Amino acid sequence: MDTPIVIGLEVHVQLKTQTKLFCSCPTFATEPNTSICPTCLGHPGSKPVINEKALEFGAKLSIALGCKIAPHIQFARKVYFYPDLVKNYQITQQDDPLGRDGQIVLDDGKVIRIERCHLEEDPGSLIREANAVLADYNRSGIPLCEIVTKPDMTSPAEAREFLKKLMNILGYLGIFDQDICIIKADANVSIKEKNYTRVEIKNITGFKEIERALNYEVERQKVQDVKLETRGWDDVKGITYSMRSKEEAADYGYIVEPDLPTFHIDTQWIKNVQSQIPELAHARAARWIKEWKIDPVDANVIATDIEVADLFEQIAKKVNPITASHWVRREVLRLMNDNKQTLKQTQFNSEGLTEVLELYEHKKITNKIAQNIIRELANKKFSPKAFVKENKLETVADEGALEVLCKKVITEQPKAVEDYKKGEEKSLMFLIGQVMKHTKGTASPQIVRELLISILK
Amino acid sequence: MIKKFVKEALSGKIDIVAHALKCLEQAEKINQEYHYITEWADVETQAKKLAEQLKNGTAKGKLFGVMVTVKDGICVKGVETHASSAILKGYKPLFNSTVVQRCIDEGAIILGKTVQDEFGFGGFAVNVGKGFQKPLNPVDKKRATGGSSGGAAGAAALFDFPHIALGESTGGSIVNPAALCGVVGICPTYGRVSRYGLLDYSNSLDKIGPLAKTVEDAALGLEVISGHDSHDSTTSDQAVPGYTDVPGVVQGLRIGIVKEAFGETINNDVRKAVLEAVHKLEQHGARKIEISLPYGMTYGIPTYFLLSTAEASTNLAKYCGMRYGAEEQLTGVYNDYFARVRSNNFGDEAKRRILLGTFARMAGQRDAFYTKAAQVRTKIIEEYEQAFKQVDVLITPTVPMASPTFEEIKKLTPVQCYAIDQITVAPNLAGLPHMSVPCGKTGNLPIGMMIIAPHFNEQKIIQVANAWTHQ
Numbered sequence: 001m002d003t004p005i006v007i008g009l010e011v012h013v014q015l016k017t018q019t020k021l022f023c024s025c026p027t028f029a030t031e032p033n034t035s036i037c038p039t040c041l042g043h044p045g046s047k048p049v050i051n052e053k054a055l056e057f058g059a060k061l062s063i064a065l066g067c068k069i070a071p072h073i074q075f076a077r078k079v080y081f082y083p084d085l086v087k088n089y090q091i092t093q094q095d096d097p098l099g100r101d102g103q104i105v106l107d108d109g110k111v112i113r114i115e116r117c118h119l120e121e122d123p124g125s126l127i128r129e130a131n132a133v134l135a136d137y138n139r140s141g142i143p144l145c146e147i148v149t150k151p152d153m154t155s156p157a158e159a160r161e162f163l164k165k166l167m168n169i170l171g172y173l174g175i176f177d178q179d180i181c182i183i184k185a186d187a188n189v190s191i192k193e194k195n196y197t198r199v200e201i202k203n204i205t206g207f208k209e210i211e212r213a214l215n216y217e218v219e220r221q222k223v224q225d226v227k228l229e230t231r232g233w234d235d236v237k238g239i240t241y242s243m244r245s246k247e248e249a250a251d252y253g254y255i256v257e258p259d260l261p262t263f264h265i266d267t268q269w270i271k272n273v274q275s276q277i278p279e280l281a282h283a284r285a286a287r288w289i290k291e292w293k294i295d296p297v298d299a300n301v302i303a304t305d306i307e308v309a310d311l312f313e314q315i316a317k318k319v320n321p322i323t324a325s326h327w328v329r330r331e332v333l334r335l336m337n338d339n340k341q342t343l344k345q346t347q348f349n350s351e352g353l354t355e356v357l358e359l360y361e362h363k364k365i366t367n368k369i370a371q372n373i374i375r376e377l378a379n380k381k382f383s384p385k386a387f388v389k390e391n392k393l394e395t396v397a398d399e400g401a402l403e404v405l406c407k408k409v410i411t412e413q414p415k416a417v418e419d420y421k422k423g424e425e426k427s428l429m430f431l432i433g434q435v436m437k438h439t440k441g442t443a444s445p446q447i448v449r450e451l452l453i454s455i456l457k
Numbered sequence: 458m459i460k461k462f463v464k465e466a467l468s469g470k471i472d473i474v475a476h477a478l479k480c481l482e483q484a485e486k487i488n489q490e491y492h493y494i495t496e497w498a499d500v501e502t503q504a505k506k507l508a509e510q511l512k513n514g515t516a517k518g519k520l521f522g523v524m525v526t527v528k529d530g531i532c533v534k535g536v537e538t539h540a541s542s543a544i545l546k547g548y549k550p551l552f553n554s555t556v557v558q559r560c561i562d563e564g565a566i567i568l569g570k571t572v573q574d575e576f577g578f579g580g581f582a583v584n585v586g587k588g589f590q591k592p593l594n595p596v597d598k599k600r601a602t603g604g605s606s607g608g609a610a611g612a613a614a615l616f617d618f619p620h621i622a623l624g625e626s627t628g629g630s631i632v633n634p635a636a637l638c639g640v641v642g643i644c645p646t647y648g649r650v651s652r653y654g655l656l657d658y659s660n661s662l663d664k665i666g667p668l669a670k671t672v673e674d675a676a677l678g679l680e681v682i683s684g685h686d687s688h689d690s691t692t693s694d695q696a697v698p699g700y701t702d703v704p705g706v707v708q709g710l711r712i713g714i715v716k717e718a719f720g721e722t723i724n725n726d727v728r729k730a731v732l733e734a735v736h737k738l739e740q741h742g743a744r745k746i747e748i749s750l751p752y753g754m755t756y757g758i759p760t761y762f763l764l765s766t767a768e769a770s771t772n773l774a775k776y777c778g779m780r781y782g783a784e785e786q787l788t789g790v791y792n793d794y795f796a797r798v799r800s801n802n803f804g805d806e807a808k809r810r811i812l813l814g815t816f817a818r819m820a821g822q823r824d825a826f827y828t829k830a831a832q833v834r835t836k837i838i839e840e841y842e843q844a845f846k847q848v849d850v851l852i853t854p855t856v857p858m859a860s861p862t863f864e865e866i867k868k869l870t871p872v873q874c875y876a877i878d879q880i881t882v883a884p885n886l887a888g889l890p891h892m893s894v895p896c897g898k899t900g901n902l903p904i905g906m907m908i909i910a911p912h913f914n915e916q917k918i919i920q921v922a923n924a925w926t927h928q
Binding site: 077 | 531532538540545548550551552554652653654655656657659660661687688689690691767768770771774775777779780781791792795815818819820823827831
């Protein structure tokens with residue numbers, strides 16, 4: 001270990017279950033303290049009952065990260081006093097976590113080892129007001145999966161990439177809702193110059209923030225004295241601040257959670273969960289590159305979002321996959337980005353896109369028309385074939401008709417013709433554009449180009 | 458007694474409202490003298506509901522019209538439930554515990570909550586919380602009822618009407634007061650009866666069970682409250698057999714006498730009474746075999762106190778005056794406030810056990826205490842499994858002595874107090890069904906005999922108890 005920077009992460013992911021981890025309260029609520037019951041309020045006499053969906057989602061994630069699933073899993077009590085924690089202990093896992101020993105591989109092939117993956121309940125939330133602190137327990141008991149890495153990352157950028165890859169896997173597994181659920185991380189960071197004195201940074205939200213927080217902390221460690229401590233991340237000020245030193249570190253006094261039995265995980269159950277895991281982005285992109293000769297950059301970009309990847313595969317089965325990849329990357333994804341929409345928020349579907357690309361592939365429509373139709377497909381569902389027919393948008397390839405048009409343009413644009421003859425290629429493009437304008441974009445640009453050149457010879 | 462009453466009540470021969478009010482009146486009178494009840498339920502409304510059912514022909518249930526008292530630490534919807542601790546003053550549960558609901562579903566009338574050692578922390582029911590009165594022994598008011606289900610045992614002894622008391626045992630809190638008050642108490646197998654709605658002392662040890670005057674009534678209570686509950690993940694889904702029709706036959710039954718439970722620390726009269734009872738059972742065809750349980754009898758107490766206090770110290774963390782129960786003036790940071798609420802409202806024994814339990818699970822101590830105790834517990838369970846290869850049931854005195862006076866108890870150190878549990882903690886640690894039945898007297902004070910059976914063999918202890926009481 002002689003890298004300049006050493007980083008390890010503990011990531012908390014909210015699992016997309018309908019109900020909480022140990023009671024049947026819904027996981028979504030608008031008004032404070034409306035999704036609560038005696039169990040998630042920790043009332044005397046209430047008992048936790050495991051939400052098996054959360055167990056399944058946790059196992060799914062563990063398996064997707066290459067972890068081994070424990071044959072028996074147990075929950076534990078982590079005891080500390082805080083107003084947002086209804087029982088003043090959190091039900092989590094200590095000795096027997098759900099998964100152990102997994103990994104995520106970064107783009108450059110570097111392996112980030114994952115030590116463990118376990119389930120735990122979220123505490124409630126505190127809202128600070130001028131003269132009061134308000135407690136909202138809607139979040140109390142929300143299922144979280146904690147992923148703990150080995151200290152294998154050597155730069156803030158790697159930490160960001162790790163989180164991005166993790167988010168991508170979560171999206172593929174369908175166990176995480178990017179709009180509602182929150183991804184939070186605690187980071188351990190140390191630098192060689194300060195003898196790798198370990199500092200923990202708590203509560204960093206999102207993958208952009210992780211890089212920011214770590215960059216700040218690394219620079220801080222270079223210029224300040226570093227001691228063993230826990231620091232918080234203030235995303236408004238963009239700084240980390242000291243929370244407590246190592247001497248004040250809490251002793252959580254873990255014991256086995258006695259209200260929950262030991263869960264014995266049988267191999268059939270694991271197989272069932274495993275069978276629900278789709279081919280993940282990395283493997284999918286690799287397959288496209290190998291089998292369809294898709295450009296590696298395009299393949300990886302398209303594979304990032306499972307919905308876009310699924311759409312692409314459906315189209316690529318009907319039209320040339322390389323053509324499909326160009327159009328999905330350059331038009332579909334560009335439109336989604338410009339409008340800041342997810343695929344679901346657009347009207348795109350494989351039928352419409354396949355039709356338009358088939359028309360394009362068979363040279364029935366021009367590049368320009370195809371582009372226009374795709375823009376429309378983002379907003380409403382219709383049949384491109386019928387649309388093209390109705391609006392007479394088929395490519396005009398009739399040389400006789402086009403020749404008449406070309407001659408007309410030549411007489412209309414003497415200046416451009418003159419410039420072209422002087423050797424200005426740009427003027428030819430202008431003349432082609434004029435012909436296209438007359439045909440509302442339906443003329444085959446290649447034919448127009450050839451015609452103009454031969455006429456002007 | 459109860460079966461006959463229920464039959465009459467269902468036939469409409471009894472004015473159920475008048476009966477209920479008469480019971481309430483009698484109980485209130487006894488309570489003024491003996492302090493068994495902490496809160497009364499609305500008896501009249503419940504009784505009127507039953508009268509209505511009788512009128513429209515929907516009356517039914519194994520406990521129709523029977524009075525049920527509930528240990529204070531077991532939730533009754535809308536009735537103050539505080540495990541006899543000042544920290545829960547004013548707390549009214551939003552739901553019924555499963556055992557209470559099952560009794561109500563069988564037509565029972567909830568009479569009230571019975572006093573106990575605060576959160577179950579004691580063997581004499583003298584450790585009641587601040588503002589609670591300790592219950593007095595039904596035979597001699599200068600003496601303790603035993604604990605922690607002291608109010609339940611006293612009520613079972615003195616209430617002279619069809620009545621079942623629901624108690625709870627962590628290390629002996631059902632059979633101990635049953636023995637000292639001269640009633641029957643059954644502590645079922647761990648997982649036989651739902652703990653949903655029980656204020657946790659030590660979740661891996663807590664068991665709810667019935668106390669009553671007769672074996673038959675206690676068995677009926679057990680039958681009603683037993684069975685799987687989706688609200689408590691530690692309940693078993695094994696079918697519940699009938700407990701009220703077990704014949705009292707012991708012909709050929711192998712009875713193990715636990716050698717260590719008849720040693721020097723046991724009062725002479727107690728030892729003699731229990732051995733005589735065993736002799737009588739032999740005369741009815743049982744076979745006596747001496748059994749040694751060195752692990753359970755030697756390490757039971759320390760193992761029990763480490764595990765139970767470790768769990769208790771986490772269970773009691775939630776009581777901090779923020780969401781329910783006692784409150785204090787809101788000053789300082791949350792830590793100061795929590796500390797003030799807890800310091801002012803927990804009793805001495807609760808504080809002692811929180812400290813002990815917190816110590817046992819601290820990072821530096823955990824392996825030596827908490828984890829080690831869990832390992833010893835496994836050894837104790839294995840020791841019983843071995844014993845039950847040779848015998849069908851085990852018999853011991855329930856507690857080493859008859860009820861001490863309050864004066865005598867005052868002179869005991871905490872560790873001497875814990876010794877009252879020396880025989881009962883082992884079957885509790887092992888989660889085995891056990892029962893105390895009255896077994897003679899020393900002077901005018903009752904003696905209890907404890908019968909222990911393998912897991913989920915409640916019928917066996919009832920079988921022996923029936924043989925003993927009907928002989």
